[in-house]
Amino acid sequence: MQFPRHCLAVAALAVASSHISPSHASGPVAATDLDEVVVTASRTALTQDQTLAAVSVIDRERIERLRPPSLPALLRGLPGISLANNGGPGKSTSLYLRGTESDHVLVLVDGVKVGSATSGGAALQDIPVELVERVEIVRGPFSSLYGSEALGGVVQIFTRRPRGAFAPYLGVGAGSERTRSLSAGVAGRAGEGWYSLGAAHAETDGIDAYRGDPSRATPEPYLDRDRDGYRNSSATLQGGYRFGDHWDAEARLFRAQAHNEYDGSQNNEADNVQQVVAARLRYTADGPLTLVLNAGRSADLSDAYMDGVYSSTFDTRREVASLQADIGIGGGLLSAGVDWQGDEVDSTTVYTVDRRHNRALFAQWQQEIGDHALQASLRRDDNSQFGGRTTGSALWGWDFADALRLTASYGTAFKAPTFNELYFTGYGNPDLRPETSDSIELGLRGEHGRGGWAINAFQTEIDDLIAYDSRLVDDTHPYGQPNNIDRARIRGLELVGHATLAGWLLQANASWLDPRNDSHGASEGHVLPRRARRTARLEADRELGRFSIGATVNAAGTRFDDLANRKRMAGYATVDLRVGYALAPQWQLRLGTDNVFDRDYETAKFYRQPGRSWLLSLRYSGG
Template identity: 65%
Template sequence: MHPHHRLFRRRALAVSLFSCVFSAAPAFADDAATDLDQIVVTATRTAQTQDQALAAITVIDRAEIERLQPASLPALLTGRAGISIANNGGVGKSTSLFLRGTESDHVLVLVDGVKIGSATSGGASLQDIPVEQIERVEIVRGPFSSLYGSEAIGGVIQVFTRRPAGAFSPNASAAIGSENTQRVAAGVSGSAADSRGWYVVNAAHENTDGINAYRGTRNFDPDKDGYRNDSLTVQGGYRFSERWDADLRAFRAEGRNEYDGSVNNEADTVQQVVGGRVRYVPGARVKLTAGLGTSADLSENFLDGVYSSTFDTRRELGSLQADIGIATGLLTLGFDWLGDKVQSNTDYARDRRINRGVFGQWQQAFGAQSVQASVRRDDDSQFGGETTGSVLWGWDVTDALRLGASYGTAFKAPTFNELYFPGYGNPALGPETSRSVELSLRGEHGWGTWSLNAFETKIDDLIAFDSSLGDTGGPNNIDRARIRGVEAVAGTTWLDWNLRASLTWLDPVNDGDNASHGNVLPRRAKQSGRVDADRRFGRFSVGASVTGAGERYDNLTNTTRLAGYGLTDLRAGFAFTEAWSVQASLNNAFDKRYETAALYNQPGRTWLVTVRYQPAAR
């Protein structure tokens, strides 16, 4: 960090107007020349430096990923501000992420600007995105339906796959670990001599015997439940002139998962994202972007090797966005199109729907104050229209201190299972809606950075099981929730130790007129946190992470309690040369037994040793 205080508002619109690095569908053509640690795009759909952002943002870059050596993407996210994780039995098993206490399907997940997730279940399979394919992760907390539409009640998580690091940059790694874990990854990236073109190819393989995921009685099987994942990322782009550039990108992960506690015990899965983007910059103050993409969440399920069911959902997306500089402000206008399709051996009454959304956003700096205001109208072929909006304000009280406030509304469209699953779905369902307010204070000093965020979210028409519907009941818009919370984040360097910490306090309660009124919403811990400490000693590096969560309940009635826990992960590394290094990690070092979902085991003490080849980019 520069020893002098940096103005929060400096270059407030210059990046958005002139950098041409990202847009609605992120642009990658000149990423190699951009300091990605400073540029964020998810909170505004335009490029800005992280200290300009008015929203609460956490950024995890490639260097941090390699330093922490996480077992999975959910492990990388565990304990971050506002995040609770519930996992059904270890690496590769079904994982739910709760952001700021909202439901697990109230989080919008993007991969390289393309929306992912299952249109039937509503969740995104974060566990199937290998960390070796990830360049960086942006976590934006708060309601953002006014920019993205459905699902962004709790926030948005965007995963960016690997990027070029120079003119030519190969990488490779191989790892072995406990539970017969094996990981192999290799890739190459680069850019043309004239910097007009660039490319990335990266492949990864992971296989583990796993643990016995389930200790309950439903289809109980005490064997280990393994997991395999094979993934490939291919990307490329070209700048035709100062005004025109385009890129294409594709990511595919094929998995084989074994599990217990369900009507099936095996699944073949695919997560796939394909997208492209063309950008035209007719002048210094105007940028036009058009993007197309598709994502797929495919699953074939088996019971003891015998085929049982198929649930394939595909999303087709298109977007148009214009960023226009007007005086000292930035106006963004856009149109999004989304088509959901379902293919299954289960007979859904309807197997497709279309959503169209138009949005506008204004960003402006007024001396020491900044504002971001947006509004959006979505029209869904299933339930009709929904209008959302948000306003964020920031005031640089001093060069090192910013005060902020925001208000926003958001919504979540019902899933195909909630609408049309035979014998269960309710086609009369409407969207869940929310209202959120937030106050924030953050500082940036010579010794480090810190932030405090206090928020309240009220959610209406929550979809919950209604026993009054038919003979067996079904989902209905009958519930409400009220969630209050405080997040604290800090980072500093002390005695050459790089220290980072995040703490979250939540009060997520059922506010509906039912027997569970006042109860804690299930699978959310009221307290959670994470502390990371790392230091280098020449060629050696050492580090530790402590993550913890308070007690939680596994059901609406709060009769099934899960105890709190604290975990310690240790790591070390040694660089033989500039290109070759070895890393070792010991996760859950004290072999704690705990659960994040009732009856589903979590790994005990595990170890992993990784050899990495990554020469300096040329």
């Protein structure tokens, strides 16, 4: 189908309907309320209108309003984001940000880097949205602050925080495909301390996710006509305390255990664990100095089975630590520090090297001079596998009128090869170099009481992309090896807006993307796989006394599933509806219906997406 142009028009109209007003920045703030600041874009606390990067923030209020069934459903269609999902809830989900590769996005949970060091991806589908307080999405190259993987941007997920002295919550739900869910938690503050405890469980019978490949000349070996279910049990525990005027500390634990059924592979079941343990110690001096020590450990654990019989293990454990100093100097802010990361792989597959470490030094300067704002950063990474890599970025903002801010930026970034690409027996290539990029961006935005808007144009050029190279076939590697042989050139335009009109709360965005293979060869000029060149999303919500109503429209254009652009996936548009009723001030009954018109579409070739589905939920929010 053709991309539904009317959806782009609706999104653009909603953006244009918000007027412009001043958004003058007044310098870095020492704020701690995550509802008011963004920390991912600069590793320091800034109000959202102060940030010079392109940022999207989803707070708990918006999550409560949308009530998405999963974290990928919450992120779907946001500016710059394309998702590829292998068949519904709990299935493998890849996130492409601004047309870069799925492993070019750094994912943090409460400040700790998560994901698999073997495959390079983060299991977003296993992080329950019920335990999420806030998501910050920073688009653009940020290796100069975070190192490897922040080539396309950074997604940081914050788990639930206290919203009062004592705030319990409870949720139960039931829906189509025998979906059922339960969540509960409590958070609060007492004196100089705070705490948060939450748990969630969800399970579904799922759908028959894998269609199979009808073009095969022989019978499909991994086609199993059954429902592919999923269940997830998760918990989070965290707390903090302020020791006098200068010291405060926090500790966090998050764990999610999932069981997933799937088809299309030599295995059809997996038990997965995502875990994060983190601690932070902060010292704030009487003068303009803050020191922050962070330490954490994440785990991505996976056991695979075939019809209940154990098959393989791929476990990644990652340790991270950082020391950062923020020093106010002459009206500006200097941030400098050191990062350390160690990765370890434990698998039934033998890796010639199963651990590596990375050390880094970084520095950043933020300054405001009249109507101008500057942010410049430089970082040097020293990796035990490939040696050193230096990245840098510069961002500039100008409030040239009371209602307008112009921004411009340039940045370099890199992505380190994964353990599979480097060391997988019979396939890995230990001579791989990191993938590198150069990006430029120009933006314009404005805010006022009724709404705001932003438009961003960008270009990213990526060198030394890692791809399969048949020329490297030899006796040891009969199937070839990965090699640094590809290039890509990505251009894009994003239009984002929000407004309150006639009682309606509107959120809208539209993106135009041109992600091209720039390598010499058969795929030169082809569109990079699984990236939709046009996407749009519109949310509309309204309160009517005790009732609330809302709708979300998601639209995406044609995309391909292969480098040769032979496996085409048609464009689509879906509509989600929601209605709620306040039984009492603290009790909410909600009914959500997704894909109301039962559209048949794919985001990964041969894998179905759920048709029309519904979820009825009852929520209690105290405090």
